[in-house]
Amino acid sequence: MKKPSSSPPPVLTTALAASWLLLNQTLALGQIAFAALLALALARTTSALRPLRPRLRRMRTVPGLLLMVLTDITRSSFNVARIVLGLVGNRPVHAGFLDIPLELRDPHGLAALATIITATPGTVWVGLAPDGHSLTLHVLDLRDGIGWIHLIKTRYEQPLIRIFE
Amino acid sequence: MNAIFQGAAWFASLCFALAILLALVRLLRGPAAQDRVLAFDAIYMNGMLTLLMLGIRSGSLVYFGTALLIALFGFVGTVALAKFLLRGEVIEP
Amino acid sequence: MTTPGLPLWVTVPGTLLLVAGGLLAMIGALGLVRLRDFPSRMHAPTIGTTLGSGCVLVTSMLVSSAMLGRPVAHELLITLFVVVTAPITAMLLMRAAVYRDAIRKRSRR
Numbered sequence: 001m002k003k004p005s006s007s008p009p010p011v012l013t014t015a016l017a018a019s020w021l022l023l024n025q026t027l028a029l030g031q032i033a034f035a036a037l038l039a040l041a042l043a044r045t046t047s048a049l050r051p052l053r054p055r056l057r058r059m060r061t062v063p064g065l066l067l068m069v070l071t072d073i074t075r076s077s078f079n080v081a082r083i084v085l086g087l088v089g090n091r092p093v094h095a096g097f098l099d100i101p102l103e104l105r106d107p108h109g110l111a112a113l114a115t116i117i118t119a120t121p122g123t124v125w126v127g128l129a130p131d132g133h134s135l136t137l138h139v140l141d142l143r144d145g146i147g148w149i150h151l152i153k154t155r156y157e158q159p160l161i162r163i164f165e
Numbered sequence: 166m167n168a169i170f171q172g173a174a175w176f177a178s179l180c181f182a183l184a185i186l187l188a189l190v191r192l193l194r195g196p197a198a199q200d201r202v203l204a205f206d207a208i209y210m211n212g213m214l215t216l217l218m219l220g221i222r223s224g225s226l227v228y229f230g231t232a233l234l235i236a237l238f239g240f241v242g243t244v245a246l247a248k249f250l251l252r253g254e255v256i257e258p
Numbered sequence: 259m260t261t262p263g264l265p266l267w268v269t270v271p272g273t274l275l276l277v278a279g280g281l282l283a284m285i286g287a288l289g290l291v292r293l294r295d296f297p298s299r300m301h302a303p304t305i306g307t308t309l310g311s312g313c314v315l316v317t318s319m320l321v322s323s324a325m326l327g328r329p330v331a332h333e334l335l336i337t338l339f340v341v342v343t344a345p346i347t348a349m350l351l352m353r354a355a356v357y358r359d360a361i362r363k364r365s366r367r
Contacts, residue, residue, distance in 0.1 A: 022332045077282060077309045080301055084289035095298045118345035121304040124297070125345065126352050138352065140301040170269040173276040177314065180280030184287035184306065191290045191299075199355045200296055206347055207290055207303040211283060213336075214306075214314050221276075221318050224325045229318075233336055240343040247350035251357055 009053065013039045054108040058162050065159045072155070073120050080121040080140060096142040097126065100135045100149050104157050109164035116156050123148075171222070178218045184211045202246045209239030268324045272317045279313030282306060296355050300348060307344050312337065 016039035017032075024031055083093055104110060114125045117137065126136040139148055185208055192204035213235040220228035245255050264272075282305050289302025315333040322330040 019335055019338075022335050025330065025332055073308055077305045080289070080305055081282065081285045084285050084292060084302055095295070097297075114349065115341065115345045118348045119304070119308050119341060121301055121308065124300050124304075124352055125349050126356060127349075138297045138300065140298055166266060166269045166273075167264055170264060170273050170276075173273040177276040177280035180284040184283045187284070187287035187291050188303075197296060197355070197358070199351055199358065200299065202354075203296075203299060203303065203351060204290060206351075207287055207306065210303070210307050210311065210340075211287065214279075214283060214311055217314050217318050217333075217336075218276075221272075221314075221321050224321060226322060226326075226330075229332060229336075233339070236336055236339055236343075240339075240347065243347045244350060247347060247354050250354035251350060 008040055008043045009047075011054075011056065013043045016042055052107060054106070054164065056163060057165070061159045061162050065156075065163075068155060068159075069116050069120070076120050076122040083141060093140070094142050095138065095140050098137045098139050098142060098145055098148060100137060100152055102128075102133060102135045102157070104161055104165070105132065106164040109160045112160055112164070113156055117152070123152075174218060174222045178215060178222070181211045181215045181218065185215070198250055199247075202243060202250065205246070206239070206243045209235055209242070213239070264321065264324050268320045272320055275313040275317045279310045279317070282313070283310035286310065297352070300352060300355075304344070304348070307340060311340055 013036075017035040020035040020038055021027065021031060082088055104113060110128070113135075117123050117125045122140045124138045126138050128135050137148075137152075139145075142148070188204045188207040188211065192201050192208065195201055213232045216228045216232045216235065220226065220232070248255050284306075286303045286306035289305070290299055293299045293302060315337050319331060319333045322333075
C-alpha cells in the first residue's frame with residue numbers, strides 16, 4: 001500500500017520531541033537533534049494508525065479554555081467533596097443520567113470534550129448516541145439539568161467548535 | 166518553616182496511605198466487578214502519589230521513574246480489566 | 259530524610275498544596291466507600307486523580323527545582339499522562355457498568 005507523502009504533523013512531532021527532552025531532563029544539542037529525529041520517525045511510522053488529521057483553527061481560544069477548565073475542576077472538586085462528607089444539609093442529592101444535544105462533530109473535538117468532562121469531578125461521560133447528535137452524561141448532583149446542559153454547551157462546546165471546526 | 170513543610174509532607178503521605186486502605190475496603194466488599202476495578206484504579210493512583218511523596222521528602226529524583234511506570238502499567242491494567250468486563254475479551258480479533 | 263534548607267517560595271505553597279492534596283485524595287477514597295451506587299462512586303476518585311495528584315506534582319516540581327537549582331519539569335509528563343488516560347478508564351468502566359446492568363436486568367425478567 002502506498003502512503004501519500006505528506007509533511008509531518010507539527011503539533012504531534014513537537015510534543016513527542018518535547019516529552020523526550022523532558023524525560024531526559026536535558027537541553028544538550030545532541031539530545032535535541034536526536035529528539036527531533038525520533039519524533040519525526042515516530043510520527044511517520046504511526047501515521048497509518050491516525051487516519052484523521054485534526055485541523056486546529058483558532059489556537060487563541062486554547063489558553064482561555066484551559067484556565068476555565070482548571071477553575072471548574074477546582075470548584076466542582078470542592079462540591080463533590082462536600083457531598084461525600086455529607087455537608088449539604090438535609091438536601092437529598094440525586095445522581096442521574098443526562099442527555100445533552102450536541103453540535104460538535106469533529107472526532108478530535110469530541111475526544112477533547114470527553115477529556116474535559118471526565119476530568120471534572122461530578123460529571124462522567126457515558127456515551128455518544130449512534131447518530132452522534134446527543135451525548136449521555138452521569139451527573140452526581142443533578143439538581144438543575146437545564147443548568148448543566150447550558151454550562152457544558154456554552155463553556156466547553158462552543159470553544160471546542162471554534163478550535164476544531 | 167522547613168519543619169512545617171516536613172510535617173505537611175508526613176500528613177499527605179498518611180492521607181494517601183489511608184486512601185489506599187479505604188479503596189481496599191471497596192475492593193474487598195465489591196459488590197460488582199466494576200466496583201473492584203474502580204477501587205484498583207484508585208489504589209494504583211494513590212500508590213503513585215505515595216511514591217512521589219517519598220521523592221519529595223527525601224529530595225531525590227529516583228522515585229520519579231517508578232511513579233511514571235506505575236501510572237503507565239496501572240492504566241494498561243485498568244483498561245484491560247474494564248475491556249474484559251465490557252466484552253468478555255481484552256483484544257478482539 | 260531531612261531536606262536541608264528549602265527556600266520560602268517552596269515551603270509556603272508546598273505546605274498548602276500538600277495538605278490540600280492529601281485531604282482531597284482521602285475524601286475521594288472516602289467517597290468510594292460511602293456513596294451508594296456505582297455510577298455515583300465513579301465521581302469520587304476523580305477528585306484524587308485530578309486535583310490531588312495535581313497538587314502533589316506541582317509541589318514535587320517546586321522541591322526538585324529548589325534542590326537542583328534549575329527548573330525541573332519532568333513531573334509534567336506524569337500530569338499529562340494522567341490527564342489523558344483518566345477519561346479512557348472512566349469511560350470504559352462506565353460503559354461496562356451500563357452494559358452489565360442491562361444484561362442483569364434482562365436476565366432477571
